[in-house]
Structures are given as structure tokens and as C-alpha cells.
Amino acid sequence: MPTVPTDPVATYRVQLTPEFTFAEVVGILDHLTALGVSHLHLSPILAAMPGSTHGYDWCPPARISPVLGGPEGYRLLRELARAAGIGIILDIVPNHIGVADARRNEWWADVLRYGAASEYAGFFDLDTVVADGLLCLPWLGSDGDLSGLVLDGDGCLLLGDRVLVTAPGSSSPGDDPLAVLARQHYRLVPFDSRLIGYRRFLAVNDLAALRQDAPEVYDATHAWLRELAADDLFDGVRVDHLDGLTDPVGYCDRLRTDIGDRLLYVEKGLGPGERIDPVLPVDGTTGYEQLRIIEAAFTAASGVIELSETHHLVTGVVGDGDELTAVANDLRHVTLIDMFPDRVRRTTRLLEEAAPELPAHHLHQAVTALICEARIARMDYPSALPAALATLDRLKRRNPDRTEAFDVLAHAFQDATFAPGAAQRLAEAVSAINAKAFEDIGYHRTARLVSVQEIGCSPGVPSVTRDVFHRHNAERARDLPRGLSALSTHDTKRSEDVRARIALIAQSPQRWSILVFTLLRMLPPPDAMTGYFLLQNLIGVWPAGDDGATGKPSAALSARLRDYARKAMREGGTVSSWTAVDDDAEAAVIEWLDAVQTGAQAALIADFVAGIAPSSRDEALSRKALSLLLPGVGEIYQGTQWWDDSLTDPDNRRPVDYSQSPDHPKTALVRAALDLRRRHPRAFGPGGTYRPLRVSGPKATHVLGFARGTHDNPPDVVVLTIRLAHTFRPGVERRDATIDLPIGLWRDSETGRDHAETATAAELLGDRPVVFLERL
Structure with missing residues (x-):
């Protein structure tokens, strides 16, 4: 066996x-x-x-x-x-835990029935101070309308899909629901009232945090x-x-x-340059930092510069790194105030108790400023302390009249006995704000290049050099050899193949600009930013065969795009939002999106996609090989062993057709890469080494090459992949990149051809995007 x-x-x-x-x-x-x-x-x-x-x-x-x-x-x-x-x-x-239907959650039901006296009250991160001991549930619309509240035959209060149990003896058949509500240990309040009685998963009201x-x-x-x-x-x-x-x-x-x-x-998200704290006894993260480095390696830096100009001309906003940083800072503050006031309130309360001599509003302002200024995912890990203190020093210089308040925060980070729990609450708030402000809201409000507006990525720093790429992976081989390497997950905004297609826009920025302005003249979108955002996603999923031949979106794909557009608009919160849906505005955008997929507009899009599809397929294969053979452990998300045109959830959680061909080019690549790993387990496991290969010549930047082996031994495996494939097609261009192979004789795992010393990309790769060599 x-x-x-x-x-x-x-x-x-x-x-x-x-x-x-x-x-x-x-x-x-x-x-x-x-x-x-x-x-x-x-x-x-x-x-x-x-x-x-x-x-x-x-x-x-x-x-x-x-x-x-x-x-x-x-x-x-x-x-x-x-x-x-x-x-x-x-x-x-x-x-966290689900609380939408209290009949299905006995712990939550007990808290609703008995309030602070519940044996499960300590299971949840509750805050009843703001409402004199009552639990505020922010489940109403902004108008606080309770007209939809009903009492069912079991004595439960129903509000839409939500079910709330009631205290024993507090309801009888035929009672007025409002009168029953008044007898409970909880109150229903508007979502924007800022009276939130329990910590949530991000800002999801139906998920309550556990202690x-x-x-x-x-x-x-x-x-x-x-x-x-x-x-x-x-x-x-x-x-x-x-x-x-x-x-x-x-x-x-x-x-x-x-x-x-x-x-x-x-x-756990890790920003550029950030490392997982070594005190965590883990084998690694789920791999978003590896997704970022791979995505950045396939994003053309020069093209992104041109795309900033196009973005400016279309939307009126530059969309470059400086602009994104400014927008990010504003989003942090707005998101904190609008969606997470409880985080600030509860942290400030702990600091007030520890430093009663300071004005409460000074502490409140200091907490708000630090949360909005933080640049790392979470600030209370031991290795993050220098960054936290440096941020506080920077804030003190900028706000000298609040020095004492920032010193109190620094004391809380340095001494666990001072204001116990304050540093942890503040650090958790930073994590929540970053996730909500950037990934959910911010990534739907800008569109310079949406392929890098992805979980784990940094749109402000969309590209990396080969040196940075290799340095990152050498460190990963040393520190986290078992860490996961994900390209697609159930949470990514777009599948790996959709991102690979969209990234080609940065390799064809002038042709892209011509397409965009032609389309906008023919059919202006109701909202420029939303239209530009959706157009890139449309490019990413537009049907194209392996030969580059294109068609038109099917009825099913168009329906999926409509659903995606609605979600994107509501996440961004400018055209519409989850809490204030604008049906007319959404309908206008969707009508435009449907129209773009027909007639002369569709022909222009199909022509553009036909020009980039072969290159994007090659890059998708290169990316997949890297995710499986770079330091770490490749994670294959369901269905991505074939081409996958999924967008954000729930689209990326659709059923997978497992009857697809086992000879599909992507499937064959996965099989070959994993066969290679199995033949050389020590080279790819803990203790395995990572050695970048020297590539020279006018087209050297288009090749990523590395060797894997074990310490004190020559490498066993060489992996070569292409990048920026649009200007590195099979043929004469590949003669202008020369790879120095490690000493020895190397056999191509697919063709059986042998190579030694130096060879051109044309000789090693031929018309393929990926090649594996094994030492003889």
C-alpha cells in the first residue's frame, strides 16, 4: 500500500x-x-x-x-x-462562529436568552458596556426600521433570515414583537449606529468572534x-x-x-519584506506571500508605468504607487470609523483605565492614528515590536501635542501588565482594517492593473526584479521549506489563469490603450472607474482556445459576469453598496457590460484577446510550474489543473467538471512537475537548496531559472520557465538568452535530450514555456 x-x-x-x-x-x-x-x-x-x-x-x-x-x-x-x-x-x-440562526447555535442562543448570566457569555468577545448591560446587534438598516420583526410560533423573533431566541417567559403567542424585543437581553440597532455588542469576523454581522x-x-x-x-x-x-x-x-x-x-x-497575510514570526510553531502560511512574488515576477514594470497614464485619462486618477498609498490611508480611516468603531472604543477603554490622567479623546485619537498608520499585518508579534515602536515614533513627530498618548501605546506594547489586552486588541484591529479597507473595498475602487489587486499582493509595488524573486525564494528554502504556495484559493479575487491573462495587458499597454479609448468612445460606461475595472476582468475571462482563437461569452458566462459586477460595485461602495443598494445604478452598469459583449465592441475585444491569449497560456503554465517547484509545497485549488476562468467567490466555488481531459496541457504539466518532486524528495523538502541560475544576453530578463538540490552536493534538478512571454515567443528571440547550467550533464525530462555547460533558451526550451532537467 x-x-x-x-x-x-x-x-x-x-x-x-x-x-x-x-x-x-x-x-x-x-x-x-x-x-x-x-x-x-x-x-x-x-x-x-x-x-x-x-x-x-x-x-x-x-x-x-x-x-x-x-x-x-x-x-x-x-x-x-x-x-x-x-x-x-x-x-x-x-x-468565529455562525450566529444568523440562534436555533442552530446553542451557545449563542444561551447568550441571547440569559445575557451576561449565560454560562456561554465568556465564550464570545462581547461588549455590553455601551448599552447598560444589553447586547447590541447591528442588524437593522440605517433607518432602524423594525417593521419586519415578527414573532413565530416557537417564541422566536424573526428579522429576515435571522432568528433570535427569547428569554424564558418573555413571549406568548400573539404578543407584539416590539414588546417582546423590549423584554430581551439584547437590542436591535442600525448597522451604522456604531453600537456593536460583539466582535465580528471583519465586518460580517453573522459571524461572532470566539475567545x-x-x-x-x-x-x-x-x-x-x-x-x-x-x-x-x-x-x-x-x-x-x-x-x-x-x-x-x-x-x-x-x-x-x-x-x-x-x-x-x-x-496570514505578509506584506513585502515581512516575515512570519519565528516564535510561531508552524510549518508556514497558506501561501499568499508566494502568490504575490510570482504575480509580481510576471508583471511588466515598464508597462505598469504606461498603464498609470491610461488609468488617469480614463478615470481622472493616476492610480500609481503614490496615489494608491494616499487612497489606502484614507480608506483605513473611513473604514475604521464606519465599520469598526467598536475596535477603537474597546481599546481606548483599556488604555483609559491604565492612564486615567490623560484625556480620553487624546487616547482615542492615538489609537485611531496608529491603526491607520500601521504597515504590517499584525503589530503584537515579538518580531514586530520594533516596527510598532518606529511607527509610534513617527506619529509622535507628526503629532507632538499627542506625545503622551502615543507613549501610553508604546508602554502597552512593551509591557503586557500595563493595560492588559490593549495591544492585542489594537493589533487585531489593524489586521481587520487592512483586510477590509484594502482587499474588500480598495481593490474595487482602483483599476490600474487588476491582476495585482489580489489577496497577498501589493498594487503599489506590482513588479519585482529577478534578483528580488530569487532572494525571496532562497530565504523561503531556508526558513519555510514546507510553506504552502497558492496561486488560486477559495478567497482569491480571480483565478490564476484569469490573472495571467490580465497581466498581459502590461506587456501590451499601447494596444490596450487604443482598445480602451475606442470602446469608451463607442460605448461610454455609466461610471468610468467601474467600467475600466470590469473591462479588465472581461479580458481575463473572454473565451479563447488553445490556438488563440476567440469567441464570445456564452449566456452562462455573461450571467456570471453580471453577478460579479454587482458584487464588485457593492464591495467598492461608490456606485452601490451592500447596505445601500442602488438598483438603478447597478442596472445601468450591467446594461453597459452586456452591450460591450456584443457587436463591434465584442469584435474588438476578441481581437485583442486573440493577440495575448497564447502568451498568457504560456505564462499560466510557467506560473503553475513555479508554484509546484519553488521552495515550499504547491497548493492546487480545485479545478485549476485545467484552465479556469473563475472570478471571486462564490464564482470560484462552482462545481468542478472532473471529466475534463487528463491530457490537458496544464494537467500534464502538474503531473510532470509532481513526478519530478517525487523522484527528488530531498531536493524539494526541508534541507533542500535553491540556487538561481545565471542568464545572460539581450533577452535574459525573460527567463527564470533555478536549481534544486541538497546541501554539500551538486544540484539534482534544474527548472527553467519563461516570463514576459509576449515579447519572448518561440523562435529567434529565444536565441538571445543564454543559461549557464550547473556543472554536469543534464537530461530534459520530456524530450530526453542532454545538455551541458551553457545553452540558449531556444535550445533548452524550444517552443515550450517550461523545461525540467535532471542530472545524469
Whole structure:
């Protein structure tokens, strides 16, 4: 029987739903075995709110979802996967819990029934101080209209899809719902009232944060995982939203004790130059920093400069790095005030208690300023302390009249006994603000090049040099050899293939500019920024065959684009928003989007896509090879072993057609890359080395080459991929890039041809975007 390798070869992420359960996953095990993956990565498996299609709104008691197949279905999947040599990584959600229907969440229901006297009140991060001991639920519209509130036959209050249980004896059949509400331990308030009685996952009202720092909460939420560990029923875990926890380091320490030496991954964003704190006992992140470095390596810096000008002419805003920084600063502040006032209020309250001699509004202003100024994902990790103190020093110089308040914040970061919990609350707020302000709002308000407006990416720094790329990966080989390398996930705004296509715009900026201005003259969009944003996404998903031949969007694709446009407009919040939907404005944009896909406009778009599609396919293959063979462990998101035109969720969680060809060029590449890893496990595992190859000549910048091996030994494998492919097509151009191979004789894994010393890209690659060489 095959064994599950200790060091993963690659993981394969599946999204479980009521229609794709453990039984359906069993049905694809043969396909995964043929691909060569070593670990199956499951989305959350616990019972969740009714109808959940993602599992992140799980509800207690923590138990394997009956809808997905229950414990028996999971054990069968584990048994059959292990027999195939495939391990299982579980996605766990410690930060929050679903609360939309209190009848399905016994902990939340108890809090609603009994308020502060509930035995579960300490399970949640509640704040009842602002409402004299009552729990404020920001579930009403901005007008505070309660006319939709009804009382059902079970004594529950219903508000749309939300269900609230009532205190014992507080309701009788036929009672006025408003009178019943007045008798409860909670109040319903407008979403914009700033009276929020519980910490949420970001700004999602239906997900309430748990206090994992409380031992009883940890025990209640992880007993199921301990039981699975005792029976050896999983091989690793992925921790969702680590930086949302009060004490990420303490949590990971405890989790590491529970799961032993199994794989431990954490979802955590890292900005350019930022490193995961070495005190975290983890094998790595879920790989957004690797997504960023790969995306940046395939983004043409010179083209981005020209795209800034086009963006300015279309939208009136430059959209360059300086402009994006200014917009980001404004967005932080607006988002903090509008969506997270509770974060500031609760942090300030702790500081007031520790420093009562200072005016409260000074502390409030200092907290707000630090949250908006922070440049790293979370500021209370040990290694982040210098950056936090440097930020406070910068703020003191800028605001000398608030020096004492900033000193109080610095004291809180340096001394855990001073204002206990304040630094942690402030750091968690920074994480929440960055995620909401940038990824959800900001990335839908600008459009210089939307392929780099992605989770983990930095639109203000869209490109990296080959030297930076190689230095990043050498450090990763040294520090995080088991870290995941993701190109697409259930959270990415666009699939890897859509981003690869859009990135080609930066390699054809002049032709793109001509297309844009022609289209805008023919059919001006109702909103320039939104139109320009959607046009790039349309380019990314426009149908094109392997030969570059293009068609028109199908009815199904057009419908998906309409749904995407609605979500994008509401996330951006300028044309429409989630809390104030403008049906007329949305309809006008969608009418324009439909029209662009017809007639002469469609012909122009199809012609542009035909010109870049072959290059984008080559780059998509190059990116995929890098994600699987660079330091770390490649994560293959469901369906991305074939071409995938998915946009943001829920579009990227659609069912996958597993009947697609096993000989697809992308599938064949994945299979070849993972076969290579299996033949050379030491070169790609912990202890493996990463050595950039020297590439010279006029076209040298178009080749990324590196060797993998082991310390004190010559390298075993050479990987070569092309980048910026639009001006590096097969033929004479590839003679102008020469690669210095490591000493020895090297055999092409695909063709069997041998090479030594130096060779041109034309000789090594031919018309291929990727080549693997093995030492003879």
C-alpha cells in the first residue's frame, strides 16, 4: 500500500458543499493519485448554518457535518485516501462562529436568552458596556426600521433570515414583537449606529468572534480535533484567520501540543519584506506571500508605468504607487470609523483605565492614528515590536501635542501588565482594517492593473526584479521549506489563469490603450472607474482556445459576469453598496457590460484577446510550474489543473467538471512537475537548496531559472520557465538568452535530450514555456 509522505509533494484543496460531500471526494481520489498530489486539503468539515456552502459559519457543538457525510463518511474517506497514499489536511475555524440562526447555535442562543448570566457569555468577545448591560446587534438598516420583526410560533423573533431566541417567559403567542424585543437581553440597532455588542469576523454581522484565549473555549472548540488526532485521522491543519485571534502565538502553541508533529499552516497575510514570526510553531502560511512574488515576477514594470497614464485619462486618477498609498490611508480611516468603531472604543477603554490622567479623546485619537498608520499585518508579534515602536515614533513627530498618548501605546506594547489586552486588541484591529479597507473595498475602487489587486499582493509595488524573486525564494528554502504556495484559493479575487491573462495587458499597454479609448468612445460606461475595472476582468475571462482563437461569452458566462459586477460595485461602495443598494445604478452598469459583449465592441475585444491569449497560456503554465517547484509545497485549488476562468467567490466555488481531459496541457504539466518532486524528495523538502541560475544576453530578463538540490552536493534538478512571454515567443528571440547550467550533464525530462555547460533558451526550451532537467 502507498504511504503518505511526511513532507508533502503537493496539496489539493476541495470545497465541500451539500452537493460535494465526502462521498464525492472519494470519487476523485483516482484522479488525484494520477496527478501526483500527496495531501487532500478539505474546507471546514464541521456542521454549519443551514444551507452553508463554505462551512466558515460552523455552529456548536463541534461535530463533523451530517450533511457532508458525518463521522462515518469522513472515516471512510480517510481510509480510502490513505490507501491511495494521500493524507488529509483539515481547515479549522477557531476565530468565529455562525450566529444568523440562534436555533442552530446553542451557545449563542444561551447568550441571547440569559445575557451576561449565560454560562456561554465568556465564550464570545462581547461588549455590553455601551448599552447598560444589553447586547447590541447591528442588524437593522440605517433607518432602524423594525417593521419586519415578527414573532413565530416557537417564541422566536424573526428579522429576515435571522432568528433570535427569547428569554424564558418573555413571549406568548400573539404578543407584539416590539414588546417582546423590549423584554430581551439584547437590542436591535442600525448597522451604522456604531453600537456593536460583539466582535465580528471583519465586518460580517453573522459571524461572532470566539475567545480562544479562554481555556474552556479552546477545549470546547477543539475536543473533536483531539479525538481525530487520537485516532490518527488527519495529517495536518490549516488555521483560518490567525490574526483575528486575541493571542495567535499562545493559540498555536496549544494547537501544536494537540496535533503533535502534524503539518500546521496558518492563514496570514505578509506584506513585502515581512516575515512570519519565528516564535510561531508552524510549518508556514497558506501561501499568499508566494502568490504575490510570482504575480509580481510576471508583471511588466515598464508597462505598469504606461498603464498609470491610461488609468488617469480614463478615470481622472493616476492610480500609481503614490496615489494608491494616499487612497489606502484614507480608506483605513473611513473604514475604521464606519465599520469598526467598536475596535477603537474597546481599546481606548483599556488604555483609559491604565492612564486615567490623560484625556480620553487624546487616547482615542492615538489609537485611531496608529491603526491607520500601521504597515504590517499584525503589530503584537515579538518580531514586530520594533516596527510598532518606529511607527509610534513617527506619529509622535507628526503629532507632538499627542506625545503622551502615543507613549501610553508604546508602554502597552512593551509591557503586557500595563493595560492588559490593549495591544492585542489594537493589533487585531489593524489586521481587520487592512483586510477590509484594502482587499474588500480598495481593490474595487482602483483599476490600474487588476491582476495585482489580489489577496497577498501589493498594487503599489506590482513588479519585482529577478534578483528580488530569487532572494525571496532562497530565504523561503531556508526558513519555510514546507510553506504552502497558492496561486488560486477559495478567497482569491480571480483565478490564476484569469490573472495571467490580465497581466498581459502590461506587456501590451499601447494596444490596450487604443482598445480602451475606442470602446469608451463607442460605448461610454455609466461610471468610468467601474467600467475600466470590469473591462479588465472581461479580458481575463473572454473565451479563447488553445490556438488563440476567440469567441464570445456564452449566456452562462455573461450571467456570471453580471453577478460579479454587482458584487464588485457593492464591495467598492461608490456606485452601490451592500447596505445601500442602488438598483438603478447597478442596472445601468450591467446594461453597459452586456452591450460591450456584443457587436463591434465584442469584435474588438476578441481581437485583442486573440493577440495575448497564447502568451498568457504560456505564462499560466510557467506560473503553475513555479508554484509546484519553488521552495515550499504547491497548493492546487480545485479545478485549476485545467484552465479556469473563475472570478471571486462564490464564482470560484462552482462545481468542478472532473471529466475534463487528463491530457490537458496544464494537467500534464502538474503531473510532470509532481513526478519530478517525487523522484527528488530531498531536493524539494526541508534541507533542500535553491540556487538561481545565471542568464545572460539581450533577452535574459525573460527567463527564470533555478536549481534544486541538497546541501554539500551538486544540484539534482534544474527548472527553467519563461516570463514576459509576449515579447519572448518561440523562435529567434529565444536565441538571445543564454543559461549557464550547473556543472554536469543534464537530461530534459520530456524530450530526453542532454545538455551541458551553457545553452540558449531556444535550445533548452524550444517552443515550450517550461523545461525540467535532471542530472545524469
